[in-house]
Amino acid sequence: xxxxxxxxxxxxxxxxxxxxxxxxxxxxxxxxxxxxxxxxxxxxxxxxxxxxxxxxxxxxxxxxxxxxxxxxxxxxxxxxxxxxxxxxxxxxxxxxxxxxxxxxxxxxxxxxxxxxxxxxxxxxxxxxxxxxxxxxxxxxxxxxxxxxxxxxxxxxxxxxxxxxxxxxxxxxxxxxxxxxxxxxxxxxxxxxxxxxxxxxxxxxxxxxxxxxxxxxxxxxxxxxxxxxxxxxxxxxxxxxxxxxxxxxxxxxxxxxxxxxxxxxxxxxxxxxxxxxxx
Amino acid sequence: xxxxxxxxxxxxxxxxxxxxxxxxxxxxxxxxxxxxxxxxxxxxxxxxxxxxxxxxxxxxxxxxxxxxxxxxxxxxxxxxxxxxxxxxxxxxxxxxxxxxxxxxxxxxxxxxxxxxxxxxxxxxxxxxxxxxxxxxxxxxxxxxxxxxxxxxxxxxxxxxxxxxxxxxxxxxxxxxxxxxxxxxxxxxxxxxxxxxxxxxxxxxxxxxxxxxxxxxxxxxxxxxxxxxxxxxxxxxxxxxxxxxxxxxxxxxxxxxxxxxxxxxxxxxxxxxxxxxxxxxxxxxxxxxxxxxxxxxxxxxxxxxxxxxxxxxxxxxxxxxxxxxxxxxxxxxxxxxxxxxxxxxxxxxxxxxxxxxxxxxxxxxxxxxxxxxxxxxxxxxxxxxxxxxxxxxxxxxxxxxxxxx
Numbered sequence: 153x154x155x156x157x158x159x160x161x162x163x164x165x166x167x168x169x170x171x172x173x174x175x176x177x178x179x180x181x182x183x184x185x186x187x188x189x190x191x192x193x194x195x196x197x198x199x200x201x202x203x204x205x206x207x208x209x210x211x212x213x214x215x216x217x218x219x220x221x222x223x224x225x226x227x228x229x230x231x232x233x234x235x236x237x238x239x240x241x242x243x244x245x246x247x248x249x250x251x252x253x254x255x256x257x258x259x260x261x262x263x264x265x266x267x268x269x270x271x272x273x274x275x276x277x278x279x280x281x282x283x284x285x286x287x288x289x290x291x292x293x294x295x296x297x298x299x300x301x302x303x304x305x306x307x308x309x310x311x312x313x314x315x316x317x318x319x320x321x322x323x324x325x326x327x328x329x330x331x332x333x334x335x336x337x338x339x340x341x342x343x344x345x346x347x348x349x350x351x352x353x354x355x356x357x358x359x360x361x362x363x364x365x366x367x368x369x370x371x372x373x374x375x376x377x378x379x380x381x382x383x384x385x386x387x388x389x390x391x392x393x394x395x396x397x398x399x400x401x402x403x404x405x406x407x408x409x410x411x412x413x414x415x416x417x418x419x420x421x422x423x424x425x426x427x428x429x430x
Numbered sequence: 431x432x433x434x435x436x437x438x439x440x441x442x443x444x445x446x447x448x449x450x451x452x453x454x455x456x457x458x459x460x461x462x463x464x465x466x467x468x469x470x471x472x473x474x475x476x477x478x479x480x481x482x483x484x485x486x487x488x489x490x491x492x493x494x495x496x497x498x499x500x501x502x503x504x505x506x507x508x509x510x511x512x513x514x515x516x517x518x519x520x521x522x523x524x525x526x527x528x529x530x531x532x533x534x535x536x537x538x539x540x541x542x543x544x545x546x547x548x549x550x551x552x553x554x555x556x557x558x559x560x561x562x563x564x565x566x567x568x569x570x571x572x573x574x575x576x577x578x579x580x581x582x583x584x585x586x587x588x589x590x591x592x593x594x595x596x597x598x599x600x601x602x603x604x605x606x607x608x609x610x611x612x613x614x615x616x617x618x619x620x621x622x623x624x625x626x627x628x629x630x631x632x633x634x635x636x637x638x639x640x641x642x643x644x645x646x647x648x649x650x651x652x653x654x655x656x657x658x659x660x661x662x663x664x665x666x667x668x669x670x671x672x673x674x675x676x677x678x679x680x681x682x683x684x685x686x687x688x689x690x691x692x693x694x695x696x697x698x699x700x701x702x703x704x705x706x707x708x709x710x711x712x713x714x715x716x717x718x719x720x721x722x723x724x725x726x727x728x729x730x731x732x733x734x735x736x737x738x739x740x741x742x743x744x745x746x747x748x749x750x751x752x753x754x755x756x757x758x759x760x761x762x763x764x765x766x767x768x769x770x771x772x773x774x775x776x777x778x779x780x781x782x783x784x785x786x787x788x789x790x791x792x793x794x795x796x797x798x799x800x801x802x803x804x805x806x807x808x809x810x811x812x813x814x815x816x817x818x819x820x821x822x823x824x825x826x827x828x829x830x831x832x833x834x
Contacts, residue, residue: 186595209608209719211615212458218602230731256456257718261732283456283718287446308460310622315463327652332621 153384156249156277157302157325159198161360161381161402164205170377171254172197172422173362174415175386177220179203179229179235180393185403186224189393190241197419200362200382202280204334205234205254206233214337216387219394223401231258231267235274251278251304251325256292278302278325284319293322298325302326307353309333316356326360326382337387340366348380350383370421375423385418435764439686439761447636447722450758451651453495453749455635460619468714469637471542476644481537486709488533492566493523495530495648499656499812504782512667512805514798516785516815517653519677526817527649527677528559532628534645538562539626546570546621549628550614552579552673553608553743554586555817556630561595571595574613576606579742586821607673607746611720631674632766635721640752646680652810654684659812661752669801670814671793672764673744674709677816686761695753696797698739699766706738708751709766711757724751740769740788740825743817760831767796775799776819776826788817789826818821 165423174193179186193201207223210217238250252271259267259281276281284291286305293303302325310333311319320327329349331341350361363376364384376383389411396410397403414426442449453463476483490496498518507512532549537548547569551557557573564571574592577599580587590597603609618627632639632646657665668685670678672695685691700707703762707713710725717726719734727735727747737747756762767775775795780786787795794813802811819826 206733208603209612211612211720212460212619213604214616224734232731255718257726257728257734258716258732260723261728261730282458283721285455285457285459285462287455287462308458310460310463312463319459332458333622335616338620373615 153260153300156247156304157200160249161326164199170380170422170425171199171360171362171382172373172419173200173202173364173382173384173386174198174389174412175202175204176382176389176393177206177217178234179206179224180220181223181397181403181407183229183233183237183403185407187237187240188408189411190237191244191276192408193415194245196412196415197423198248198415200249200251202251202384202386203230203238204405205252206257206260207258210255214335214387216337216390216394220390226395231262235270238274238276249277250275251280252293253274253280255283256281259292264295268296268301272301276301277301278304280304280306280328280390282306283366286321288320297322297324304328306330309349313352316353316357320350320357323359326362327357328378328384329353329361329363331363332365336365338366340368340372343379344376346376350380370417373421374425377422383422389414435759436670439756440455440683442755443636443640447640447750449755450549451716452723452754453636453639454723455721456718456723457618457635465635467542468538470540472637472641475538475541485534485537489663490647493529493533494521496652496656497521499653499660500655502783503727506628508782509799509802512801512809513807513812514802515657515665515810515812516683517812519649519814519816520787520818524555524562524709525820526555526559527646527680528556528630529562530648530680531630531645531676532556532559532563533543534641535628535807536567536569539569539628540567542626544624544626546625547628548572548574548617548625550574550607550610551630552610552745553741553788554579554583554590555743555820557597558586558589560628561590561593565593572598572617574598574610574617576600576604576610578605579607581699581766582825583742583821584824606737607742608734608737609679615720628803631676631681632752633674633720633722633724633748639722639752641753642676643679643683646676649677649680649684650682650684651656653681657812664688664691665810665812666690667694667801667809667811669694669696669794669798669811671696671744671790671816672749672753673698673746673790674748675687675750677814679752681683681749681812681814693762694797694801695762695764695766696793697766698741698744698793699768700738700740700758702768703766706736708737708739708744708746711754711764714747714768716754722751724754725749725757740772741793743790744793745787754812765797766794771796773826773829776798784818785815787815788819791816
């Protein structure tokens with residue numbers, strides 16, 4: 153099967169450029185604004201959208217994304233409404249790949265089979281579930297692949313050559329390389345170290361490799377884009393959103409543009425990069 | 431329930447860390463290599479007589495084991511039924527059962543060459559035990575503690591600091607134990623290369639529920655031998671309080687395959703099961719959090735709910751996965767006691783036996799007050815007195831004087 157993710161990375165390869173992957177939290181700071189932001193991202197240059205599923209206990213996320221999740225939960229965001237948001241986004245955009253990113257419990261409680269069917273219908277292309285390592289592949293990864301959704305695995309600096317084949321075995325769409333051992337929004341990794349890690353992973357897989365954690369500026373995005381098939385930016389966009397809110401944490405007239413403008417700047421950084429020849 | 435009974439209740443978990451559907455390893459990829467290393471290190475340590483011998487030496491001369499099994503004569507007379515014995519874990523060095531597990535994990539950390547130890551703590555008992563053994567072995571120690579708990583368990587915060595540990599108040603979420611565990615996991619993901627995470631209860635990703643249980647099983651093993659010595663037979667029932675459930679699992683596990691022994695775990699019912707509470711089995715259902723599948727308090731969307739208990743050590747929305755399994759399979763009876771019932775038990779034990787219990791085991795005593803009178807006089811009941819009440823004296827004093 154070919155998914156929107158496969159198609160998008162094939163196009164980018166033809167164009168000889170790296171992907172700009174954006175992350176925002178579903179329902180942050182409210183449902184309507186969140187939909188407008190997601191709709192604005194492809195226009196701002198996003199090649200792939202990661203949409204966070206809010207969760208009370210995001211153990212691998214830093215304060216910014218944690219706070220974004222709590223803002224969304226406070227306005228009553230749920231997994232059902234997250235899927236509705238995807239459905240609404242798909243009314244106008246049938247090409248931009250959209251990946252849901254989050255933790256397993258809300259999906260487990262929703263019911264794995266029902267979730268996969270509903271996600272597919274809504275127009276979700278892939279899943280990144282932080283707390284499901286390959287040791288728990290039976291839970292969601294394998295059913296997701298059967299349902300026609302990509303299951304995108306995280307590889308990290310602690311994933312050595314011995315472990316990589318297990319991590320990559322059921323991965324599809326792309327590989328998400330977490331450039332540092334740490335939480336989202338932490339300090340950036342050195343681009344050279346990222347280059348070495350990407351080369352190492354490429355010895356094990358033909359999938360595109362996107363790199364995230366700690367990319368906040370167009371320069372950093374560009375440096376990573378030169379080494380990898382994509383750069384993921386999350387915390388910087390979430391912070392731009394937060395800084396546009398009023399004192400009560402509600403969206404203002406600036407909110408959608410604040411995110412879109414930063415995304416556009418970062419996209420320029422990525423698109424200015426020349427990718428290393430393979 | 432139509433679940434086939436196993437030949438043994440003690441053989442779990444399976445090689446993937448599952449007790450029935452519970453347990454497992456639900457953590458970020460960054461942590462997986464270390465968790466697999468830990469499993470290997472633990473398997474090797476278990477098979478190494480030198481490790482056991484060294485541990486036994488510290489258990490005897492540093493921790494002060496074996497802890498006594500004490501016949502609570504006045505409590506028994508007062509309740510007028512079962513003969514009640516207290517397993518005196520509160521007499522251990524640092525004042526609770528927590529030290530048994532921490533000693534084992536710190537010795538594992540040393541084998542693995544880790545120099546920095548992190549822990550999470552609710553009531554502070556696990557934090558104090560960790561700070562103590564880090565001081566003893568010269569290791570850096572960082573303890574995450576919810577800001578609410580830092581406030582209500584001041585004596586233990588001061589103790590940890592005196593022992594050289596850094597106490598990090600956690601301001602996120604409900605600012606209690608659950609959030610302290612999230613922050614500890616964040617620290618671990620960030621410092622995985624040099625840091626050992628010393629988990630305080632029988633929860634978390636495999637192999638933690640197993641190794642914590644094994645280190646705590648000394649409680650039940652001693653109880654078995656001591657009861658044989660004084661009464662010449664097995665006890666008829668066991669009672670222990672449950673937050674995550676490590677003191678309970680330590681007492682229960684050696685008795686699981688003795689069918690004559692009735693076993694009771696007591697959860698914290700807080701203000702009552704229809705209001706704010708921390709009884710994951712009575713008021714929760716299976717879900718996935720903090721590295722394992724287990725009973726959790728959550729809403730219809732799978733969002734974790736706030737737990738409440740007067741006792742900071744029980745104030746957690748989950749329970750160890752092996753307890754979830756023992757509940758579903760029907761081997762252990764899980765009951766619950768409210769804040770008020772625990773307070774009444776706290777006072778009763780203090781006045782009748784001259785033993786001020788921690789608020790955690792006061793929940794177990796509260797159920798003993800219900801169960802013991804209904805049992806015959808030759809019924810032998812063992813209650814795990816998992817910790818002493820020094821840390822709770824200021825809090826309970828305020829409540830009894832009507833300040834709060």
